[in-house]
Amino acid sequence: MRVAVYPGTFDPITFGHLDIVERAAEIFDIVYVSIGVNPAKKPLFTVEERKRLISNAVTGFKNVEVAEYSGLLVEHARNLGAMSIIRGLRAISDFDYEFQLALMNRKLAGNISTVFLMPHEKYTYLNSSIIRSLSELGQDVSEFVPAAVADALTKKFKV
Numbered sequence: 001m002r003v004a005v006y007p008g009t010f011d012p013i014t015f016g017h018l019d020i021v022e023r024a025a026e027i028f029d030i031v032y033v034s035i036g037v038n039p040a041k042k043p044l045f046t047v048e049e050r051k052r053l054i055s056n057a058v059t060g061f062k063n064v065e066v067a068e069y070s071g072l073l074v075e076h077a078r079n080l081g082a083m084s085i086i087r088g089l090r091a092i093s094d095f096d097y098e099f100q101l102a103l104m105n106r107k108l109a110g111n112i113s114t115v116f117l118m119p120h121e122k123y124t125y126l127n128s129s130i131i132r133s134l135s136e137l138g139q140d141v142s143e144f145v146p147a148a149v150a151d152a153l154t155k156k157f158k159v
């Protein structure tokens with residue numbers, strides 16, 4: 001079984017993330033989309049909300065599961081029996097940080113490889129933070145996120 005973990009904040013999940021999930025699901029037998037829980041961060045959506053939105057978005061993939069972790073990513077990957085960590089590379093600007101992270105994870109767990117996947121060009125400018133800002137400013141984001149996510153954003157920012 002080739003198991004991979006795709007970690008991130010997913011606050012909220014976008015079509016860019018889903019593009020990576022789709023590519024990973026074609027390569028691996030099981031892909032866990034895993035929410036990294038960091039108590040120091042103040043996300044817009046709770047872990048439960050993000051889990052629900054991700055589960056909803058990945059129902060079409062038979063080999064994709066949703067998980068969460070706190071602490072060391074490589075520990076979580078080991079617990080899932082994952083051989084690979086999936087990361088999305090949008091642009092050169094992602095590379096520096098991702099490169100450091102991948103090398104550190106390799107140092108911590110030499111048998112777990114980071115696999116970088118590139119999304120379709122139309123998603124290279126997408127990130128969750130821009131989506132949150134646009135939605136807060138009243139913009140329609142349904143072009144960039146699943147309908148359930150767009151609805152959840154509208155509800156969050158409704159005054």
Ligand code: ADP
Pocket residue numbers: 007008009010011014015016017019020086087088089090094118119123124125126127128129
């Ligand atoms: P972000 O807040 O940047 O969306 P996340 O922590 O949720 O970030 O991202 C998790 C992973 O998904 C990272 O590897 C990130 O590079 C990747 N990712 C995020 N958005 C996209 C996108 N539009 N296309 C491809 N990969 C993406």
